[in-house]
Amino acid sequence: xxxxxxxxxxxxxxxxxxxxxxxxxxxxxxxxxxxxxxxxxxxxxxxxxxxxxxxxxxxxxxxxxxxxxxxxxxxxxxxxxxxxxxxxxxxxxxxxxxxxxxxxxxxxxxxxxxxxxxxxxxxxxxxxxxxxxxxxxxxxxxxxxxxxxxxxxxxxxxxxxxxxxxxxxxxxxxxxxxxxxxxxxxxxxxxxxxxxxxxxxxxxxxxxxxxxxxxxxxxxxxxxxxxxxxxxxxxxxxxxxxxxxxxxxxxxxxxxxxxxxxxxxxxx
Numbered sequence: 001x002x003x004x005x006x007x008x009x010x011x012x013x014x015x016x017x018x019x020x021x022x023x024x025x026x027x028x029x030x031x032x033x034x035x036x037x038x039x040x041x042x043x044x045x046x047x048x049x050x051x052x053x054x055x056x057x058x059x060x061x062x063x064x065x066x067x068x069x070x071x072x073x074x075x076x077x078x079x080x081x082x083x084x085x086x087x088x089x090x091x092x093x094x095x096x097x098x099x100x101x102x103x104x105x106x107x108x109x110x111x112x113x114x115x116x117x118x119x120x121x122x123x124x125x126x127x128x129x130x131x132x133x134x135x136x137x138x139x140x141x142x143x144x145x146x147x148x149x150x151x152x153x154x155x156x157x158x159x160x161x162x163x164x165x166x167x168x169x170x171x172x173x174x175x176x177x178x179x180x181x182x183x184x185x186x187x188x189x190x191x192x193x194x195x196x197x198x199x200x201x202x203x204x205x206x207x208x209x210x211x212x213x214x215x216x217x218x219x220x221x222x223x224x225x226x227x228x229x230x231x232x233x234x235x236x237x238x239x240x241x242x243x244x245x246x247x248x249x250x251x252x253x254x255x256x257x258x259x260x261x262x263x264x265x266x267x268x
Contacts, residue, residue, distance in 0.1 A: 003098050004070040005170065006063060008056040009078035012036065016081075016092040020101075024075075026059045027051030053196070055208025056167050057187075064180040067173065072101060074111070074170030082111060082168065083232040095232060101170055110219070110226040111170035115162040123213060124158040135194065135206050139213075142189035147182070153220040157213060164219075165212050166231065179218055183211060 006024040007015060012034050015023050023038030029048035033040065041058045042048035045065035051058045056075060063073055076082060084096035096111075104111050118126050127136055136158070143150050157163070171179075187207050196204050219226060 001072060001098075001102055002070045003072040003074075003101055004067060005074040005076060005096075005101075006059060007038070007076055007078055008059045009034075009036070010051075011078070013078040014091060015078070016095055018086075018092075018095075018097065020098050021076075021095075023078075024059050024062070026056055050207075052201070053204055053207050054187075055205050057183075057208055057211055060167070060180060060211075061184065064177060064184075070173050072105065072170060073173050073176055074101075074168075076168050077166070079234040080166060080168065081232045081234070082113070082170070083230040091234065096170075096229065104227050104229075105170075105172065108225045108227040109171060109175060110224055112164050112215075112226050112228055113166050113168050113231045114228045116165045118161045118163070122159055122161055123163050127209070127213070131203055131206070131209060132199070135190075135210060136213075138190045138194040139186070139210055141193065142186055146185060146189055150217055150221050153217045156220055157216045160216075163212065164215055164228075167208065167212060167215070168231070169215075175224075182218060183214055186214060187211065 003020045005021050007021055008024055008026045010025065010027055010031075015021065015036075015038075023036040025034055025036055025038065025040045027048060028040035029042035029046075030051060039062075040048075041051075041062040043066070044062070046058065047054065047061045048058050054061075056077070059075055063075070067073060081092070082096040083094055084100040086093065086095050086097040086100075101111065121129070124136065127133075140151070140154065143154060169176075187210065190210065191207065194206070196206055199206065218224070
């Protein structure tokens with residue numbers, strides 16, 4: 001089984017010494033070549049220039065359109081990997097290896113990170129607090145137009161309190177192609193109707209954020225069998241900062257600041 005796991009990166013960073021892991025510079029058309037021993041998402045068929053809005057999905061697109069010689073593909077991040085029981089020593093000890101991938105895919109179709117549990121809010125309310133409600137409205141409208149049979153699954157995801165985040169995955173290339181065909185058709189429809197010209201740099205990453213919600217919609221609608229693995233973070237998570245941002249969102253302060261900023265810019 002030919003396995004290629006691409007490491008989405010936008011900076012020079014230490015990479016694992018394992019042939020299945022390949023650095024993939026995302027947003028490569030927007031900067032000078034980092035000189036990585038890997039590939040760049042601005043070659044072949046690509047949407048590299050959309051990286052500020054599509055995030056790691058420019059890597060998705062590149063893999064979809066340009067990789068023809070792999071049975072299994074995946075995407076991880078330069079500082080996040082699926083945790084396995086690898087015998088590799090040092091910084092990359094315990095990252096998922098080829099044998100473990102083959103073992104998982106005998107019983108499951110997709111390998112994903114463990115779901116994030118929002119506990120006190122739904123997937124919909126969390127998104128509205130953190131980003132723009134207009135994004136979800138545009139997404140629902142797009143799905144109603146081009147794939148209405150997915151709407152029940154969409155509602156199920158929006159009303160749940162758990163979600164697969166990070167856009168990390170491992171699956172057979174044929175299944176990934178099917179997913180990308182659907183995913184990018186939906187996002188293209190959203191892009192045609194959603195105005196993000198006044199979005200902050202973070203909120204402008206809208207299509208990456210929406211894709212995290214769409215993954216679970218696709219899984220439910222197509223009854224995809226998946227297993228979940230922990231994520232190995234190579235850098236410590238700043239939990240105090242994450243908790244503070246969560247409390248700010250819950251208090252509505254981010255939305256108030258956004259409204260004030262938009263009002264000021266329109267009446268300057």
